[in-house]
Amino acid sequence: MTDEKYKELSLKEFTKAAEVYETDRAGVYKMCKKDYPDVLSELEREPFEDLLDCGCGTAPMLTLLHEKYPEKHLTGIDLTPKMIEVAKAKNMENVELVVGDCEDLPFEDCSFDAVICCQSFHHYPNVQKFFDSVQRVLRPGGRLILRDMTARTGAARWLMNNVEMPVINLAGHGDVHVYGKDEVRTLCRNAGLNMEIFEKRDFFRLHCVARRPVESRQVQLGDVEETALIPLCIKASESRRRAPRISDPKAVEIVSTLAIDTDKYDKYFSHEGVVARTVLxxxxxxxxxxxxxxxxxxxxxxxxxxxxxxxxxxxxxxxxxxxxxxxxxxxxxxxxxxxxxxxxxxxxxxxxxxxxxxxxxxxxxxxxxxxxxxxxxxxxxxxxxxxxxxxxxxxxxxxxxxxxxxxxxxxxxxxxxxxxxxxxxxxxxxxxxxxxxxxxxxxxxxxxxxxxxxxxxxxxxxxxxxxxxxxxxxxxx
Ligand SMILES: C[S@@+](CC[C@H](N)C(=O)[O-])C[C@H]1O[C@@H](n2cnc3c(N)ncnc32)[C@H](O)[C@@H]1O
Known part of the structure; x- marks a missing residue:
């Protein structure tokens, strides 16, 4: 299927869904509500002023954010004009709503502290363009919070992508691909974003946080000195967990600042060893x-x-x-x-x-x-x-x-x-x-x-x- 065909299907699907999207007749889309509390609590961790919701739909997430943070500048973008029409009818002050394609975000460079995207990016045929675009519109140090479907195992994801997806497409839906951790990491890395969190959460959800580093240059260290990045990245990722065993805010700050490929430095056994060593x-x-x-x-x-x-x-x-x-x-x-x-x-x-x-x-x-x-x-x-x-x-x-x-x-x-x-x-x-x-x-x-x-x-x-x-x-x- 061509990229245009996927987008055509998405447009058709969501034009039909727009009127009922936030009602009891939303059917399968009711599931999207499961993402909102986790996105809200992730956002609470750090201050932000300007936020963009990619694939905002009728703006249910922006509505919650508007209630909670009426003074913040919120923007929503969606490919489907009908979705944006329904969202605009809510007349929310400080909320800008735009019809547009997330693969080519029509915003100035460095415009947002936070970009969120819930249940939308699996519809994008040129998904790398979306990540590149997010990197461009984020301010240095800004975060992308991604929520979407995933599967517990690679085999289950393979079935979703190769069996379920074609059937869904035949049924008129514009879904493209269900992503796993390695794929999201590659997309982030190619765009120059640091993937800080990737978790498989309840309801087959991926919860990912990626950041545009403050410094775009990779840190240059000698061979032995580089090994210091291992405990640094581990302490940062442990500190970000919901129930951390050690807390090292400085490590979190440093990893957010520097362009470090944290993933290769944060593996299970080293992680557990560094936590134990730090405690001891x-x-x-x-x-x-x-x-x-x-x-x-x-x-x-x-x-x-x-x-x-x-x-x-x-x-x-x-x-x-x-x-x-x-x-x-x-x-x-x-x-x-x-x-x-x-x-x-x-x-x-x-x-x-x-x-x-x-x-x-x-x-x-x-x-x-x-x-x-x-x-x-x-x-x-x-x-x-x-x-x-x-x-x-x-x-x-x-x-x-x-x-x-x-x-x-x-x-x-x-x-x-x-x-x-x-x-x-x-x-x-x-x-x-x-x-x-x-x-x-x-x-x-x-x-x-x-x-x-x-x-x-x-x-x-x-x-x-x-x-x-x-x-x-x-x-x-
Ligand atoms: C399942 S809805 C999710 C809406 C909302 N984010 C939520 O969580 O309730 C997916 C949305 O992604 C939008 N979408 C799909 N492809 C898009 C693209 N290339 N650019 C922008 N929005 C897109 C659709 O129009 C639809 O509104």
């Missing part, structure tokens, strides 16, 4: 800070971590150490703070410790770091800590040698050019590198993961020793 280190460092409120906290390989905001006690000073290009990006993203010092240094060659006071308890955090070092570099680093800081604690994430050897099987690191080079079977091995060091605890991330899922419980029972863990060392000269 927050708890451990939090307890130490209660005991030593004036400590110097050294965050080695800090990346874009914002533990400082979660654990700040008003007195401890934090030293954020990372490679120069990470620190440059960090400087742009984090506001300066009197109790945070950024140190730009290569831990394996530079004297990163010189400007850090030596007269107090030191809490050193090495999260997602040592696995990228050689054994000799780990020994040197521990030696530098011992020589420069008289007493304190090291909170080190350790990896098992089998995991370190198989980095191309790691669900997210395999998408980067970084390689694991260091693993130990037990934290005792590091204790032996330095006299006066004591391993006081070694906790598998599964210990936390078992709180949240059956996978965590099974892993904790059978795979505990192969999982990354947090080793806590006490050191004293």
């Amino acid at each position: 280190i927050d708890e451990t460092a939090g307890h130490l800070l209660e005991k030593y409120p004036d400590a110097a906290v050294i965050n080695l390989g800090c990346g874009f971590d914002d533990r400082f905001s979660r654990l700040d006690n008003g007195s401890a000073h934090w030293y954020q150490v990372d490679l120069p290009d990470s620190i440059e990006v960090r400087k742009k993203l984090f506001a300066p703070h009197e109790r945070q010092t950024l140190i730009s240094a290569d831990l394996s060659t530079d004297s990163w410790f010189e400007d850090i006071p030596k007269d107090r308890v030191t809490i050193v955090i090495a999260e997602g770091l040592l696995m990228y070092f050689t054994e000799a570099q780990v020994k040197t680093l521990l030696g530098q800590i011992s020589e420069n800081f008289p007493r304190g604690f090291l909170l080190a994430e350790l990896m098992h040698p089998i995991a370190a050897k198989n980095d191309r099987m790691h669900d997210t690191v395999k998408h980067t050019n970084a390689h694991f080079t260091f693993g130990v079977k037990s934290g005792r091995e590091l204790e032996r590198y330095q006299p006066g060091w004591e391993l006081i605890r070694e906790t598998s991330f599964f210990t936390v993961m078992r709180r949240y899922s059956a996978v965590g419980k099974i892993g904790d029972t059978f795979m505990r020793k192969y999982m990354n863990r947090l080793a806590v060392y006490k050191f004293k000269r």
